[in-house]
Amino acid sequence: MQLYExxxxxxxxxxxxxxxxxxxxxAETPAWARIAAQSTTGFATSVIGCGCEAxxxxxxxxxxxxxxxxGVSVLFLTVRVEDLGKRLLERIxxxxxxxxxxxxxxxxxxDQMVNxxxxxxxxxxGYQVSKRLDGRRFWRVPVMxxxxxxxxxxxxxPAVGGGNLILLGVDAASTLRAAEAAVQAMQTVPGVILPxxxxxxxxxxxxxxxxxxxxxxxxxxxxxxxxxxxxxxxRVPQGLxxxxxxxxxxxxxxxxxxxMRRGLRxxxxxxxxxxxxxNYGGRLGPYRIHLHDLLQPA
Amino acid sequence: MITLTxxxxxxxxxxxxxxxxxxxxxxxxxxxxxxxxxxxKRPRKLGDFFEVEVDGDGEAICLRGDLRRVRxxxxxxxxxxxxxxxxxxxxxxxxxxxxxxxxxxNASDWVGAEMTGGRxxxxxxxGGQVGAGYRGSPIGxxxxxxLIEGSAGPEVGMRLRRGLIxxxxxxxxxxxxxxxxxxxxxxxxxxxxxxxxxxxxxxxxLRPAALLPTFLYACTYRPTFLRLYVRYLQxxxxxVPPEALQGxxxxxxxxxxxxxxxxxxxxxxx
Numbered sequence: 142m143q144l145y146e147x148x149x150x151x152x153x154x155x156x157x158x159x160x161x162x163x164x165x166x167x168a169e170t171p172a173w174a175r176i177a178a179q180s181t182t183g184f185a186t187s188v189i190g191c192g193c194e195a196x197x198x199x200x201x202x203x204x205x206x207x208x209x210x211x212g213v214s215v216l217f218l219t220v221r222v223e224d225l226g227k228r229l230l231e232r233i234x235x236x237x238x239x240x241x242x243x244x245x246x247x248x249x250x251x252d253q254m255v256n257x258x259x260x261x262x263x264x265x266x267g268y269q270v271s272k273r274l275d276g277r278r279f280w281r282v283p284v285m286x287x288x289x290x291x292x293x294x295x296x297x298x299p300a301v302g303g304g305n306l307i308l309l310g311v312d313a314a315s316t317l318r319a320a321e322a323a324v325q326a327m328q329t330v331p332g333v334i335l336p337x338x339x340x341x342x343x344x345x346x347x348x349x350x351x352x353x354x355x356x357x358x359x360x361x362x363x364x365x366x367x368x369x370x371x372x373x374x375x376r377v378p379q380g381l382x383x384x385x386x387x388x389x390x391x392x393x394x395x396x397x398x399x400x401m402r403r404g405l406r407x408x409x410x411x412x413x414x415x416x417x418x419x420n421y422g423g424r425l426g427p428y429r430i431h432l433h434d435l436l437q438p439a
Numbered sequence: 440m441i442t443l444t445x446x447x448x449x450x451x452x453x454x455x456x457x458x459x460x461x462x463x464x465x466x467x468x469x470x471x472x473x474x475x476x477x478x479x480k481r482p483r484k485l486g487d488f489f490e491v492e493v494d495g496d497g498e499a500i501c502l503r504g505d506l507r508r509v510r511x512x513x514x515x516x517x518x519x520x521x522x523x524x525x526x527x528x529x530x531x532x533x534x535x536x537x538x539x540x541x542x543x544x545n546a547s548d549w550v551g552a553e554m555t556g557g558r559x560x561x562x563x564x565x566g567g568q569v570g571a572g573y574r575g576s577p578i579g580x581x582x583x584x585x586l587i588e589g590s591a592g593p594e595v596g597m598r599l600r601r602g603l604i605x606x607x608x609x610x611x612x613x614x615x616x617x618x619x620x621x622x623x624x625x626x627x628x629x630x631x632x633x634x635x636x637x638x639x640x641x642x643x644x645l646r647p648a649a650l651l652p653t654f655l656y657a658c659t660y661r662p663t664f665l666r667l668y669v670r671y672l673q674x675x676x677x678x679v680p681p682e683a684l685q686g687x688x689x690x691x692x693x694x695x696x697x698x699x700x701x702x703x704x705x706x707x708x709x
Contacts, residue, residue, distance in 0.1 A: 208666040
């Protein structure tokens with residue numbers, strides 16, 4: 142299927158079930174809220190090596206946050222629900238608690254909750270104070286610039302990971318522009334994150350390795366332009382010289398699909414020449430997001 | 440809704456704890472009229488004093504008239520809503536566990552005494568011992584919210600354990616006496632000995648107050664958690680000055696007379 146200057150392959154992205162939490166970080170200024178969000182979602186590109194996937198969902202205006210200060214909403218995703226609480230505890234404890242002026246709140250209504258504030262409170266060494274308000278419990282932990290306020294429990298809920306687009310272009314510059322345009326379009330969708338740096342992954346991987354049996358993932362040789370003449374199963378069309386992948390995680394399948402839909406169009410309008418998606422033949426996850434279906438009129 | 444209109448002010452206090460959604464819900468007019476009340480020490484029927492109109496399931500109750508001598512309205516209620524147009528007597532919402540009470544008028548002493556949940560909103564003034572523990576009881580209010588737009592008397596939040604009390608006008612002496620937790624917002628002037636013997640909890644004072652010398656100054660800062668409370672109060676329609684949201688507060692800890700770990704947060708600037 143042709144979309145602007147891009148050919149869209151008749152294939153599907155294979156998404157899978159994950160668990161997610163939404164954390165609202167606030168601070169005295171938008172800059173400090175952003176710093177805390179970037180820090181706490183750093184090194185969280187892939188569950189393969191980072192333990193979780195995380196990213197900034199969007200920035201929040203003061204009237205959207207519990208304490209009326211500027212904020213940032215971030216999403217954390219893991220494959221197993223029991224891992225999510227551990228990752229939140231580590232990341233909020235090391236990256237939000239430590240950031241100047243911040244506070245941290247649950248942003249996901251759910252029946253299933255994990256205890257975070259009730260564990261971080263011990264940092265207060267007995268000087269911490271609990272406050273209950275309107276059915277929610279908060280902990281005031283004394284720190285050197287005042288108090289760190291953290292909600293006791295955070296909601297966790299089912300989510301969808303592994304949505305993806307693979308964009309190919311004539312050269313690195315034009316392909317990167319297309320990918321950047323896609324990222325910008327995707328970030329307008331609530332409830333999704335793009336966990337890789339800048340939303341873009343240049344080192345897409347395949348499961349396992351051709352040569353090294355100890356690896357769980359290795360370079361996606363089929364999409365490496367430098368290997369086109371060496372790899373019989375290359376997926377890089379003649380004349381195209383660069384590939385970028387965008388991975389999308391979301392709180393729902395619909396959100397992931399909408400992000401992919403917007404990303405597809407934006408990439409095709411901004412220099413991508415071939416667009417496809419990664420899948421494992423349906424063996425990885427229950428969700429198949431067909432690219433051609435995304436382009437059908439609603 | 441069940442509407443009860445007081446015919447005339449009783450000459451002695453009328454104890455009417457049956458004025459509660461838990462009791463009235465689902466009852467017919469005749470059943471409601473037959474419910475027992477006490478006029479002083481004498482047993483009487485509710486219908487002797489109130490006109491009763493029933494329209495709906497009774498989860499909402501509307502009381503009209505000069506109810507200053509009607510006591511124990513909403514005692515121990517767990518659900519539903521009571522709206523009172525007029526002044527109401529002592530012990531409003533005492534031992535309340537859930538639901539809401541709204542008074543378009545004044546309330547007397549012991550509003551929400553020893554309540555554990557729910558919300559009471561008094562648009563006028565209240566008497567003393569709001570949210571307090573009864574004499575001899577070790578613990579006062581243990582949950583819920585009491586909002587008094589006007590003034591209140593002495594011993595507001597006495598032995599408060601948990602929950603929120605906010606008073607828009609002046610309060611009498613000994614607010615937060617022997618407080619054990621929870622939060623009291625005093626937007627108006629407060630009497631003497633605020634927080635005396637408090638062990639835990641927070642008293643927020645928006646007007647300059649003469650604090651006991653047994654409260655020790657800690658620092659001047661912007662408590663983030665107060666912003667949650669201010670926004671909550673605003674969401675309930677409670678008039679809070681906007682400067683309270685951005686405010687800078689002095690933190691005093693005490694009462695050291697009883698080795699207390701409570702705090703008084705004194706607003707100093709917006």
